[in-house]
């Protein structure tokens with residue numbers, strides 16, 4: 001049986017915390033880890049906002065909390081964009097990394113202690129399972145934009161993406177960055 005929405009959301013939270021730990025302990029892998037964090041965080045946030053939060057709004061009294069949560073998604077993504085622009089060995093990086101991790105952890109705690117229990121109480125297990133499917137489909141769709149297929153999610157390297165773009169004869173491939181390459185490859189495959 002497929003996993004329910006609450007199980008999937010909590011699993012993403014633990015995965016992000018694991019990535020945050022590695023961001024601290026593996027300075028040499030920071031650029032790659034940031035890309036993975038960006039993909040997982042963005043996919044998770046969009047899937048929650050599109051598939052889960054609207055149901056919470058309709059079925060529980062947690063409307064202000066949901067609005068607050070969606071704002072926190074936005075804030076975390078903005079800090080992450082700044083973090084990606086930073087020299088990974090600078091003091092500024094360290095400060096922003098801490099700010100980002102604190103922001104997401106605070107958000108995760110609120111979600112797990114308020115929003116998710118309220119949802120489960122309001123709609124029951126069957127609906128939470130159905131929502132799991134919707135959450136997971138939306139999440140996958142977003143992950144593919146980052147060139148991350150499937151739940152295991154290894155990010156293909158730029159070189160591999162470039163080779164694939166070449167094989168698919170994608171125009172202007174040499175001018176594209178990694179995200180653009182991943183998107184173009186995905187589009188060509190879907191044709």
Ligand SMILES: [Fe+2]
Pocket residue numbers: 045048069073107111
């Ligand atoms: Fe969230």
